[in-house]
Amino acid sequence: MKIGWIGTGVMGSAMAGHLLAAGHAVTVFNRTRAKAERLLAAGAHWAESPRAVTESSEITCTMVGFPQDVRAVYFGEDGVLAGWSPGKVLVDFTTSSPSLAQEIAARATALDAPVSGGDVGARNATLSIMVGGAREAFEHVLPLLRLLGKTIVYHGPAGSGQHAKLANQIVIAGTMIGVCEALLYARRAGLDCNQLLESLRPGAAGCWTLDHLAPRILGGDFAPGFYAEHFLKDLGLALEEATRMGWQLPGVELARRLYQRACELGYARNGTQVLYRVLEELAKTSSAH
Amino acid sequence: MKIGWIGTGVMGSAMAGHLLAAGHAVTVFNRTRAKAERLLAAGAHWAESPRAVTESSEITCTMVGFPQDVRAVYFGEDGVLAGWSPGKVLVDFTTSSPSLAQEIAARATALDAPVSGGDVGARNATLSIMVGGAREAFEHVLPLLRLLGKTIVYHGPAGSGQHAKLANQIVIAGTMIGVCEALLYARRAGLDCNQLLESLRPGAAGCWTLDHLAPRILGGDFAPGFYAEHFLKDLGLALEEATRMGWQLPGVELARRLYQRACELGYARNGTQVLYRVLEELAKTSSAH
Numbered sequence: 001m002k003i004g005w006i007g008t009g010v011m012g013s014a015m016a017g018h019l020l021a022a023g024h025a026v027t028v029f030n031r032t033r034a035k036a037e038r039l040l041a042a043g044a045h046w047a048e049s050p051r052a053v054t055e056s057s058e059i060t061c062t063m064v065g066f067p068q069d070v071r072a073v074y075f076g077e078d079g080v081l082a083g084w085s086p087g088k089v090l091v092d093f094t095t096s097s098p099s100l101a102q103e104i105a106a107r108a109t110a111l112d113a114p115v116s117g118g119d120v121g122a123r124n125a126t127l128s129i130m131v132g133g134a135r136e137a138f139e140h141v142l143p144l145l146r147l148l149g150k151t152i153v154y155h156g157p158a159g160s161g162q163h164a165k166l167a168n169q170i171v172i173a174g175t176m177i178g179v180c181e182a183l184l185y186a187r188r189a190g191l192d193c194n195q196l197l198e199s200l201r202p203g204a205a206g207c208w209t210l211d212h213l214a215p216r217i218l219g220g221d222f223a224p225g226f227y228a229e230h231f232l233k234d235l236g237l238a239l240e241e242a243t244r245m246g247w248q249l250p251g252v253e254l255a256r257r258l259y260q261r262a263c264e265l266g267y268a269r270n271g272t273q274v275l276y277r278v279l280e281e282l283a284k285t286s287s288a289h
Numbered sequence: 290m291k292i293g294w295i296g297t298g299v300m301g302s303a304m305a306g307h308l309l310a311a312g313h314a315v316t317v318f319n320r321t322r323a324k325a326e327r328l329l330a331a332g333a334h335w336a337e338s339p340r341a342v343t344e345s346s347e348i349t350c351t352m353v354g355f356p357q358d359v360r361a362v363y364f365g366e367d368g369v370l371a372g373w374s375p376g377k378v379l380v381d382f383t384t385s386s387p388s389l390a391q392e393i394a395a396r397a398t399a400l401d402a403p404v405s406g407g408d409v410g411a412r413n414a415t416l417s418i419m420v421g422g423a424r425e426a427f428e429h430v431l432p433l434l435r436l437l438g439k440t441i442v443y444h445g446p447a448g449s450g451q452h453a454k455l456a457n458q459i460v461i462a463g464t465m466i467g468v469c470e471a472l473l474y475a476r477r478a479g480l481d482c483n484q485l486l487e488s489l490r491p492g493a494a495g496c497w498t499l500d501h502l503a504p505r506i507l508g509g510d511f512a513p514g515f516y517a518e519h520f521l522k523d524l525g526l527a528l529e530e531a532t533r534m535g536w537q538l539p540g541v542e543l544a545r546r547l548y549q550r551a552c553e554l555g556y557a558r559n560g561t562q563v564l565y566r567v568l569e570e571l572a573k574t575s576s577a578h
Contacts, residue, residue: 178463
């Protein structure tokens with residue numbers, strides 16, 4: 001099948017690579033061409049714009065950074081929508097605004113399909129993919145999605161995939177705050193934190209964050225699995241939608257303040273677990289919150 | 290072995306029952322005698338005061354509600370400490386103040402051993418028990434603890450068990466806020482929440498609260514596994530200790546405000562998942578937070 005791929009960062013490259021490996025013809029575009037070289041060497045074709053990619057593809061996939069990038073890639077003069085015609089399907093894997101997804105779906109056959117599972121999930125094709133849009137379009141691209149992820153759930157009309165992903169991030173905002181505050185508390189109280197994890201993991205405090213990020217925090221490892229600045233973006237999207245729906249999310253608001261502070265402290269490109277450092281800083285400056 | 294048991298509520302009765310069943314001689318006291326009748330019928334002896342229980346027991350266990358109850362039971366005129374003499378070991382299973390645990394351990398051979406796992410864990414003897422105090426005392430009572438729980442971890446000197454339990458509650462405060470806000474968001478966004486759980490559970494948002502309490506919330510079931518008012522107490526203890534250590538825990542502060550509100554709304558004797566209802570109320574009164 002003729003597939004287009006726009007956005008060849010860490011996630012996008014790994015995902016497009018699976019489609020190539022499965023024998024699909026893949027045409028790529030990326031703002032910085034150098035980041036597409038590995039795919040081009042593996043047999044992908046280059047196109048000069050999102051429009052050109054879409055014109056030459058049956059299914060065009062996008063995986064970019066921020067909603068403003070999605071807007072530029074889709075609505076720009078040489079954008080995806082300019083290259084779309086009936087029969088073609090567009091799939092946006094970016095975690096982006098549900099409203100923007102609806103806006104795109106009003107103009108073309110388009111799915112919003114944000115993923116979770118990070119770079120490891122992208123490399124191992126074990127992503128969780130949350131899909132919104134027309135069901136027939138979902139069924140049409142499902143064989144492709146199966147090359148990229150393990151848990152693939154159709155959540156409903158356009159925007160539903162984004163809503164599901166934001167709900168995912170809202171849970172993580174809570175577990176991250178809980179785990180980081182607990183570790184800070186426990187360390188300050190003089191506990192052996194590895195022993196603490198042994199007590200906590202099997203019980204009601206058990207969570208992915210405790211299993212996977214607490215050991216990194218205790219080892220002083222704040223390298224990114226998922227960038228703090230991307231998480232901040234997601235929290236902003238969740239609050240934007242919640243506000244639109246007349247809903248308060250005080251936990252998400254708190255998390256956003258803390259990740260905003262993380263970026264101010266220069267931690268934007270650290271992993272989300274850097275929240276621990278932000279809370280440490282907070283203790284030093286009692287006026288900061 | 291001659292065991293004393295003070296506090297025969299839901300948790301205490303189940304736990305003392307295991308000791309009786311294992312063939313130990315158990316002497317009980319409870320503020321309300323009626324709540325001890327089942328244990329008495331099963332062969333336990335009654336004593337007229339915490340002091341009398343302690344005088345006739347080698348190991349005296351307490352499982353009461355609040356730190357003020359612990360203080361009364363231990364330091365009262367006819368309290369546990371009045372009945373203690375060297376060679377006897379005291380074990381407090383109540384989730385209580387680390388500082389109070391240290392105060393008791395300064396007066397007697399005493400362990401703080403708060404549990405997690407709730408009434409189900411108490412009934413099935415699958416509790417997680419977090420122990421602080423002198424190591425020799427811990428090893429002395431370990432065979433008894435093994436009759437009550439599955440995960441038994443020694444955390445260090447007096448107060449360490451309480452600190453570990455509070456760290457446990459701090460994590461739960463975060464996961465509860467995250468899960469409740471995510472469900473609210475998702476419902477308002479029109480998602481099918483059971484499908485959402487299918488997407489979220491295997492990934493980075495996975496947690497005990499999502500597995501066990503989200504389905505209850507979605508089913509409108511706010512019956513107590515663990516009382517909201519007891520959780521509020523635990524959050525207050527965590528903040529009290531954190532303040533003493535010069536530490537801010539903004540997530541715990543938020544959780545305490547929300548559970549305070551839960552109690553004001555009449556939800557004190559609901560389960561902790563009633564936080565969902567509090568957040569619903571919050572959306573109706575935008576000035577409340």
